Amino acid sequence: MDIDKITVIGGFARNGEKEPLEGIELHMGDVVSIVGPTGSGKTALINDIGLFADNNTPTQRRILINDAPPPATFREDPSKNPIALITQHTTFLSDLPVYKFLGLHARIRKTSRPESIVEETLDFANQLTGEPIITDSAMTELSGGQTRALLIADAVVIGNSPIILLDEIENAGIDRTRALELLRKYRKIFIFVTHDLRIALLSSYRLVMHEGAMQCVIVTEEEEKRMAEKFKTLDEVMLYFRNQIRAGERLSEEELRKRLQLAQSFLLGEEIP
Numbered sequence: 001m002d003i004d005k006i007t008v009i010g011g012f013a014r015n016g017e018k019e020p021l022e023g024i025e026l027h028m029g030d031v032v033s034i035v036g037p038t039g040s041g042k043t044a045l046i047n048d049i050g051l052f053a054d055n056n057t058p059t060q061r062r063i064l065i066n067d068a069p070p071p072a073t074f075r076e077d078p079s080k081n082p083i084a085l086i087t088q089h090t091t092f093l094s095d096l097p098v099y100k101f102l103g104l105h106a107r108i109r110k111t112s113r114p115e116s117i118v119e120e121t122l123d124f125a126n127q128l129t130g131e132p133i134i135t136d137s138a139m140t141e142l143s144g145g146q147t148r149a150l151l152i153a154d155a156v157v158i159g160n161s162p163i164i165l166l167d168e169i170e171n172a173g174i175d176r177t178r179a180l181e182l183l184r185k186y187r188k189i190f191i192f193v194t195h196d197l198r199i200a201l202l203s204s205y206r207l208v209m210h211e212g213a214m215q216c217v218i219v220t221e222e223e224e225k226r227m228a229e230k231f232k233t234l235d236e237v238m239l240y241f242r243n244q245i246r247a248g249e250r251l252s253e254e255e256l257r258k259r260l261q262l263a264q265s266f267l268l269g270e271e272i273p
């Protein structure tokens with residue numbers, strides 16, 4: 001079944017009132033962020049989507065796929081489930097070496113090119129994480145960042161899931177900008193729960209949560225897209241010093257001054273017509 005859209009039919013906020021947003025449609029190709037303070041119901045919302053909620057969760061929401069209730073096979077047969085949910089707590093339970101695990105998954109998925117798809121998955125994962133994955137190491141030996149990177153790559157490439165839900169992966173050692181760039185090449189619905197400025201601004205739109213309810217949708221217009229580019233320049237200054245720390249170096253104010261001046265002339269230079 002080709003998935004064109006997911007509909008979330010609104011339910012009730014935590015206080016029992018109807019959600020301000022009656023519903024929302026997510027279309028194939030959309031990159032969506034879900035934003036809101038801690039406790040505002042972000043995880044509950046993506047769990048609703050992941051479970052194909054049908055009035056049977058605390059929020060009373062309902063999920064439709066292509067305007068209809070999802071077929072039972074989505075819930076019953078893991079190989080037919082179109083949704084991959086990746087959270088901070090998701091881990092691999094297998095202690096197989098990385099290449100064996102991926103090869104096994106590729107065969108279960110009956111892919112026509114088991115070898116090249118494993119390569120592609122590893123390559124993808126390695127672009128997401130700063131610490132290259134050694135393919136002989138056991139899955140259980142991977143760091144948090146490597147695990148998250150491999151889970152995403154596995155879901156996108158081998159799992160070929162059309163809908164990918166990511167719950168606050170930003171603290172897990174993933175290169176967020178790179179991830180967005182790479183993910184956009186695959187035609188899927190990506191839903192990020194995020195507090196990250198750049199992930200939010202690189203999304204097509206963001207859904208605002210408050211007190212357990214969907215409040216509104218903010219579409220990323222040109223002004224915010226231009227700002228995303230500038231935040232990237234500022235991020236790079238921070239990244240430079242973070243890497244200095246990691247490399248065991250001392251930081252210098254002189255270097256900071258130089259880098260800020262460069263960033264400033266670049267940022268302001270762009271603004272003068």
Ligand SMILES: Nc1ncnc2c1ncn2[C@@H]1O[C@H](COP(=O)(O)OP(=O)(O)O)[C@@H](O)[C@H]1O
Nearest residue numbers: 012013014038039040041042043044058059212
């Ligand atoms: N609409 C709702 N109705 C009832 N309980 C809700 C609703 N939305 C969220 N909750 C509950 O509120 C708590 C916090 O929500 P959660 O989704 O974990 O917030 P966040 O991920 O934004 O920090 C959870 O226990 C969740 O089950």
Ligand SMILES: [Mg+2]
Nearest residue numbers: 042043044167
């Ligand atoms: Mg949460």
